[in-house]
Amino acid sequence: MQAPPMTNSDNHAAGLRRDERLEKLKLFGLASPALLLILVILVIPVGWLFYVSFVGADGSFSLENYQRMIESKSYARIFRTTFQVSFLTTAICILIGYPLAYFMAQLPQRLANLCLITVLLPFWTSLLVRTYAWLVLLQKRGLVNEWAMSIGLWDEPLKFVHNLNGTLIGMVHIMLPFLILPTYGAMKAIDKDYLKASSNLGASPVRAFWTVFFPLSTPGLFAGALMVFVLCLGFFVTPAVLGGGKVILVSMKIVSNIELFVNWGAASALGVVLLVLTMSILWIASRFLNFKNMVGGGQ
Amino acid sequence: MNTAALPITIRNVTKKYGQVFALNDVSLDVKSGEFLTLLGPSGSGKTTLLMVLAGFTRPDAGSLRFGADEVIRKPPHQRDLGMVFQNYALFPHMTVAGNVGYPLKLRKIPKKEIDARVENALDLVQLEGLGQRRIDQLSGGQKQRVALARSIVFEPRILLMDEPLSALDKKLRDQMQIELRRLHDRLGMTTVYVTHDQREALTMSDRIAVLNHGEIMQLATPQELYDHPQNKFVADFIGDSTFLAVEKSGRSLKAGGITLKTDSPVPKAENLSVMMRPERISLIEGKAGKNTNIFTAKVSNLVYQGESFLLYAELAGGAEVAVRGTIKGDRYTKLPKLGAKVKLGLDAADTIIIAD
Numbered sequence: 001m002q003a004p005p006m007t008n009s010d011n012h013a014a015g016l017r018r019d020e021r022l023e024k025l026k027l028f029g030l031a032s033p034a035l036l037l038i039l040v041i042l043v044i045p046v047g048w049l050f051y052v053s054f055v056g057a058d059g060s061f062s063l064e065n066y067q068r069m070i071e072s073k074s075y076a077r078i079f080r081t082t083f084q085v086s087f088l089t090t091a092i093c094i095l096i097g098y099p100l101a102y103f104m105a106q107l108p109q110r111l112a113n114l115c116l117i118t119v120l121l122p123f124w125t126s127l128l129v130r131t132y133a134w135l136v137l138l139q140k141r142g143l144v145n146e147w148a149m150s151i152g153l154w155d156e157p158l159k160f161v162h163n164l165n166g167t168l169i170g171m172v173h174i175m176l177p178f179l180i181l182p183t184y185g186a187m188k189a190i191d192k193d194y195l196k197a198s199s200n201l202g203a204s205p206v207r208a209f210w211t212v213f214f215p216l217s218t219p220g221l222f223a224g225a226l227m228v229f230v231l232c233l234g235f236f237v238t239p240a241v242l243g244g245g246k247v248i249l250v251s252m253k254i255v256s257n258i259e260l261f262v263n264w265g266a267a268s269a270l271g272v273v274l275l276v277l278t279m280s281i282l283w284i285a286s287r288f289l290n291f292k293n294m295v296g297g298g299q
Numbered sequence: 300m301n302t303a304a305l306p307i308t309i310r311n312v313t314k315k316y317g318q319v320f321a322l323n324d325v326s327l328d329v330k331s332g333e334f335l336t337l338l339g340p341s342g343s344g345k346t347t348l349l350m351v352l353a354g355f356t357r358p359d360a361g362s363l364r365f366g367a368d369e370v371i372r373k374p375p376h377q378r379d380l381g382m383v384f385q386n387y388a389l390f391p392h393m394t395v396a397g398n399v400g401y402p403l404k405l406r407k408i409p410k411k412e413i414d415a416r417v418e419n420a421l422d423l424v425q426l427e428g429l430g431q432r433r434i435d436q437l438s439g440g441q442k443q444r445v446a447l448a449r450s451i452v453f454e455p456r457i458l459l460m461d462e463p464l465s466a467l468d469k470k471l472r473d474q475m476q477i478e479l480r481r482l483h484d485r486l487g488m489t490t491v492y493v494t495h496d497q498r499e500a501l502t503m504s505d506r507i508a509v510l511n512h513g514e515i516m517q518l519a520t521p522q523e524l525y526d527h528p529q530n531k532f533v534a535d536f537i538g539d540s541t542f543l544a545v546e547k548s549g550r551s552l553k554a555g556g557i558t559l560k561t562d563s564p565v566p567k568a569e570n571l572s573v574m575m576r577p578e579r580i581s582l583i584e585g586k587a588g589k590n591t592n593i594f595t596a597k598v599s600n601l602v603y604q605g606e607s608f609l610l611y612a613e614l615a616g617g618a619e620v621a622v623r624g625t626i627k628g629d630r631y632t633k634l635p636k637l638g639a640k641v642k643l644g645l646d647a648a649d650t651i652i653i654a655d
Contacts, residue, residue, distance in 0.1 A: 087321055197388035199375045200451065201402035208376075211401070215392045 162244025186220020312361030
């Protein structure tokens with residue numbers, strides 16, 4: 001059968017363009033509830049936070065909230081502690097989490113999945129429950145001290161809570177999955193042939209690990225470490241309970257500014273500074289790391 | 300090369316996965332400096348055998364010697380052989396030069412010498428000046444060359460290649476086959492090459508070992524393998540062929556309605572077939588030679604393939620055979636039409652009888 005002859009008006013250019021535009025509009029329409037939500041619960045409150053932080057005690061525009069932070073030594077100490085605790089937590093998470101992720105990446109898939117579930121299990125338990133559980137375990141007459149003393153590991157109860165120790169133990173426990181998951185993902189994405197090639201070319205297993213496996217796993221490790229560090233900067237519940245007021249982080253100062261001093265301006269200013277610091281850390285990290293690689297894990 | 304190539308001696312190597320033999324008592328000698336290809340379908344054991352050579356698969360039993368040294372229990376990193384992986388396995392976190400220099404760095408060679416040798420190796424594979432490129436900036440063919448450079452830069456005496464050309468497109472693959480073979484002739488190391496592509500094997504190899512179900516079906520030069528396959532598997536796997544059942548009556552053999560003349564020995568077996576390769580069959584128009592088997596047939600299909608045609612014809616017994624011929628001038632238009640009666644000629648020299 002002969003096809004009917006084509007005329008110029010038959011090429012549908014205008015119609016095809018209209019279809020394309022319509023499709024984009026539809027996609028935007030589908031995304032609009034989420035966009036609206038972000039506007040209402042993120043953009044507006046953060047904007048309001050900025051605004052309040054520049055309002056002085058007398059209700060006029062003022063920089064006094066920021067001035068106080070620069071002048072008072074206690075603020076500097078709080079920021080230092082916050083960074084210190086975040087850094088230590090991240091470091092301990094790496095030391096514990098990397099070997100565990102490595103171990104999991106070597107297991108057969110079924111066992112590895114089981115391990116993953118046990119890593120994720122704490123996620124399904126309330127943060128408060130886990131934090132108070134540590135309090136019960138670690139306190140002076142808690143399980144850990146009682147047990148250790150009964151078998152003679154130490155004679156006097158050790159101080160695990162209401163200090164830096166307790167804060168770190170609790171925070172590492174909560175943060176560990178955030179480090180393990182991306183690290184494990186990156187490790188799983190490493191083609192086994194890379195290690196075979198390395199060994200074929202003369203690398204001992206240890207050399208192969210440090211020259212090939214470790215460098216290829218670092219995108220996941222860095223992603224996890226960054227996530228842990230940033231989450232630690234604003235962490236409140238666990239350090240508040242397990243630190244027992246001895247370890248004061250920025251988040252706690254924000255709370256006390258509101259609850260004790262009813263000073264919304266001071267609290268907002270702290271919030272703004274913390275937000276800006278966190279954003280700058282992410283920005284600096286993004287200069288060195290490829291975020292696209294992190295999300296995909298490895299390749 | 301500063302060292303001579305090494306022969307490889309494989310004796311009684313067996314590897315079982317569950318109840319299945321990946322390698323069933325395989326013995327094979329690869330001569331020093333030889334280009335030997337392991338050819339077989341997937342699951343035939345060819346890759347397993349290569350992995351045993353490289354040390355990545357631990358066999359259940361057997362002996363493996365490189366030269367005089369028994370290496371079957373040596374870990375891969377102490378075997379000192381080059382290997383090109385199917386997916387190249389180039390380290391993505393290193394540059395081209397980093398990849399090629401890697402084996403030299405492991406061997407604690409001074410930096411200056413590494414640079415010189417890396418450059419040399421890159422020249423050899425025609426990638427001069429690309430040392431600083433990242434791996435993801437390379438094309439498939441370039442990756443292939445980098446992998447090759449990396450595997451020969453430390454001057455191994457044995458080189459293994461695991462389907463190195465399978466990811467390339469046909470044109471490039473054909474070109475690389477010739478190049479790889481030239482490089483082998485120039486460097487002279489013993490090379491074991493794995494492929495499932497029979498044409499590639501025929502093109503490149505000194506000898507080919509055809510594997511199936513973990514056993515070597517035949518070990519021979521390409522020509523021997525093609526012209527005188529020892530069994531039906533090899534005859535079927537190498538080249539295209541049609542098999543006609545042979546009836547024995549006394550000392551004479553009958554197939555497709557005629558008595559066969561053959562120059563080759565007839566295997567001592569109950570059931571025999573005659574192997575008919577499409578390009579060895581000719582369309583007889585005038586008189587045929589005395590030493591030619593002539594079958595009468597009816598054209599059932601005709602396929603145009605550019606440089607050649609493929610004509611299918613039905614023999615008296617109902618079996619269909621294919622005939623290939625080159626196309627020159629107006630030959631294609633003058634070929635017999637569908638349903639036409641034709642005479643097919645097969646020289647006695649090309650009449651190979653195979654045991655079923």
